[in-house]
């Protein structure tokens with residue numbers, strides 16, 4: 001058995017399934033999706049349901065699930081007027097996700113919400129003798145292994161929205177070195193992180209993880225869609241041996257080309 005992490009699929013269900021096929025994912029394996037399963041791509045709800053229906057898969061809360069949970073009616077009715085609804089529907093691709101969600105039966109919507117409420121925001125995982133900390137973006141030790149429903153809006157916001165990789169003077173991937181974990185995050189596409197690091201498209205446009213000290217970004221940039229100039233897709237990381245499996249959105253793997 002092996003343990004995998006993947007992040008930021010953003011509704012790209014076909015890419016997700018191709019990835020599971022590529023890693024030969026089986027019943028004895030485990031998979032963590034580190035947030036942002038939904039929005040922008042074609043099949044957001046299908047990804048949520050697929051993970052929900054597999055006991056050996058788990059989803060962490062990303063800023064997109066956070067927006068959804070603060071937008072839709074908490075009792076599963078076909079309404080979207082919550083605190084984050086404008087932000088989600090009109091500025092972050094939630095409109096398409098909500099249309100998919102609206103087509104479900106009320107009980108199905110309710111069961112998805114119940115399940116999402118019980119997902120972790122930060123999750124610690126031990127694989128072999130290595131300790132990992134999975135979080136969509138930011139880390140605060142006091143919120144380890146807490147579920148969405150156990151936390152306040154502002155606390156979750158402070159973990160899923162800000163990033164060590166952007167926001168100007170918060171560029172500080174070194175801030176976690178005091179902790180005895182390897183941190184696995186998503187949220188900011190690796191191509192963008194490389195661009196910030198090198199300021200050069202030719203070096204940045206690569207579908208590969210970014211590793212800096214004990215912090216690894218595995219957001220392959222699915223949010224950009226397949227017509228983007230980016231060489232984007234999904235990055236499946238096997239935590240047992242840190243092998244990376246690249247799954248480009250286009251199905252054509254350019255990751256070894258220079």
Ligand SMILES: [Mn+2]
Nearest residue numbers: 036062063187
């Ligand atoms: Mn995100």
